[in-house]
Structures are given as structure tokens and as C-alpha cells.
Amino acid sequence: METLLDQIALCVERGKINKVSPFPPDLKDKPGADELTQQAIDDGIALQDILNQGLILGMQRIGVKFRENKVFVPDVLMAAKAMHTGMAHLKPHFDSGDIKRKGTFVMGTVSGDLHDIGKNLVTMVVEGGGWEVIDLGIDCATDKYLTAISEHPGCAVGLSALLTTTMVNMEKTVKAIKEKFPETTVLIGGAPITREFCEKIGADCYSPDPQGAVDYLNKLAA
Numbered sequence: 001m002e003t004l005l006d007q008i009a010l011c012v013e014r015g016k017i018n019k020v021s022p023f024p025p026d027l028k029d030k031p032g033a034d035e036l037t038q039q040a041i042d043d044g045i046a047l048q049d050i051l052n053q054g055l056i057l058g059m060q061r062i063g064v065k066f067r068e069n070k071v072f073v074p075d076v077l078m079a080a081k082a083m084h085t086g087m088a089h090l091k092p093h094f095d096s097g098d099i100k101r102k103g104t105f106v107m108g109t110v111s112g113d114l115h116d117i118g119k120n121l122v123t124m125v126v127e128g129g130g131w132e133v134i135d136l137g138i139d140c141a142t143d144k145y146l147t148a149i150s151e152h153p154g155c156a157v158g159l160s161a162l163l164t165t166t167m168v169n170m171e172k173t174v175k176a177i178k179e180k181f182p183e184t185t186v187l188i189g190g191a192p193i194t195r196e197f198c199e200k201i202g203a204d205c206y207s208p209d210p211q212g213a214v215d216y217l218n219k220l221a222a
Contacts, residue, residue, distance in 0.1 A: 004045065005053040008036045008086060012058025012128070013065075015078025017085050023078060033058075037086035047090060047099045051130060055086045059128025063211030066125075073121065076210075080124035087127075101132045102221040104155040106148045108136030111169040115162040118190055122158060125210035131217060142173045149181050156217055159203075161190040171201040178202050185220060187213050 010016075011033040014024050018034035031039075033055070040050045062079040065071040093099045105126050109119045116138050127133045134152060136144055149155060157177060161170045170193075174186055187205040188198055198206035207213045 004036060004040050004043065005049060005057075007031075008033060008040065008050065008054030009058040009061065011036060012055055012079055012082045012086065013061045015075060015082050017078075017082045033082040033086040034089075037089045041089060047093050050086075051090060051099055055083050055090075056128060056130050059083050059125060060211070060214070063125045063128070063209075063214060066121075067209040067211045073117070076121055076124065080128065083124075083128045102130045102218065103132070104134060104152045105131045105158060105217065106134045106136060106145065106152060106155050107158040107160070108140035108145065109138040109160045109162075110166050110173055111139055111141045113161050113163055113166040113169070114138050115160075118162060119158075119160040122160065122189065122210045122213055126158075126214055126217065129214040129218065131214075140173075142169075142176045145173055145177060146180055149177065149184055156185040156187065156220065158187045158189070158213065160188075161193060164192045167192060167197065174201045174203050187216065189213065 014027060016024060016027045016032040018032040019029065021032055022028055037050060059079060062071060062076055066076050090099060107119060107123050109116055123133045123135050134148055136148060145157060149157060159170050159173060161167055170188060177184055177186055186203045188203045189207050193206055195206045205216045207216060
């Protein structure tokens with residue numbers, strides 16, 4: 001028998017936001033992540049279970065499908081919307097300390113690069129994985145990263161670049177982070193980035209897809 005948490009995970013995976021949402025068509029007129037998350041809270045289901053076995057599980061599934069090219073960017077965006085709708089019901093409990101996040105992840109697109117689709121996908125999937133995400137935006141100078149790290153001790157950092165011309169700025173930022181905060185974990189990604197480049201500039205992890213970044217972060221938090 002499908003449990004309420006299973007239904008929440010399915011709604012996130014399929015991008016079913018609420019009952020009035022017409023997407024996806026086969027779930028039309030059925031409750032979505034919005035109603036089901038509130039119902040789970042009202043039923044007294046443990047808040048951490050709602051997060052881990054409902055919302056996070058759904059985002060993990062869509063993240064894996066995206067990595068395997070079984071779904072596309074719009075599917076991830078719809079899943080993220082559904083996840084955020086459910087998370088809105090849990091937010092007061094995060095603020096009160098009733099629910100614990102796995103850690104903090106600072107993310108931005110490097111200096112000179114104005115592209116944000118890749119960054120946005122990573123932030124959505126990482127947040128859906130149970131992490132607090134600090135989104136620094138695009139065209140982030142090195143100082144912006146350094147300030148964010150000092151404001152969020154113990155955070156992990158993600159750098160994105162889409163242009164080969166901005167890879168040099170990624171290298172400069174990684175080196176500056178490692179010089180000032182040598183214990184900080186740095187993840188990098190983007191179309192021109194490779195594992196070899198990651199090793200060359202001293203970053204800790206390269207992932208070609210958002211779910212790979214989540215998997216790496218989760219190992220850190222374990």
C-alpha cells in the first residue's frame with residue numbers, strides 16, 4: 001500500500017505541485033506536494049521523515065533520472081517547484097530547529113560568467129537533497145565567495161562556469177579559497193570543466209551533473 005510519504009515523493013518526482021496544477025496530466029485533480037505535505041504534518045508524521053522520505057527522496061529520483069538523460073531541464077524545474085511548495089510547510093520547523101539540514105552549500109557562477117541555468121539546477125537539486133543553499137548569483141568575484149565562507153563556517157562551496165574564457169577565474173577563486181580556508185570543500189562544474197581541470201586547480205570534486213554533487217556532499221555529511 002502506498003504511504004503518504006510515498007505519495008509526496010512521487011509528487012516531487014513528477015512535478016505535481018498542488019491539486020489545481022494541471023501538470024502532469026495523469027495526476028490531474030489529485031492532491032500535490034502542497035496538500036500532501038500539510039496532511040503529513042497534520043497526521044503527526046515525524047518532520048524529519050517528511051523531509052527525508054518524502055521531499056528529498058523525490059528530488060533524488062529526478063536527479064538520478066536527469067543524470068541518466070531520462071528527463072530534461074523542464075522536468076527538474078517542475079520537480080523543484082513541487083519540492084519548494086512542500087518545503088514551505090516545513091520552513092517554520094527549520095527556523096525553530098525541529099528539523100536539521102545536512103549542512104550549508106554556497107553556490108555561484110564565477111566572475112565574468114553570466115550564465116545561471118547550470119547553477120540554478122545544482123542549487124535546486126542540492127537544496128532538494130536536504131542542504132541549506134546560499135545562492136551568490138552570477139559573475140561572482142572571489143571576494144564574494146570568501147565573504148560567504150566567513151559568514152557560514154563549515155560550508156561547502158560550489159563554482160560554476162559555462163565559458164572556457166572564465167575557467168581561469170574559477171582557478172583563481174579556488175586557489176584563493178584554499179589559501180584562506182584550506183579546510184573548505186570546493187566543488188566545480190560546467191560544460192567546459194573536466195576532472196583533469198579539477199585536479200589541476202586543486203578543487204575537491206568535479207561533477208558533470210547536479211546529482212553527482214549531491215552524492216558527494218552527502219558523503220561529507222555522513
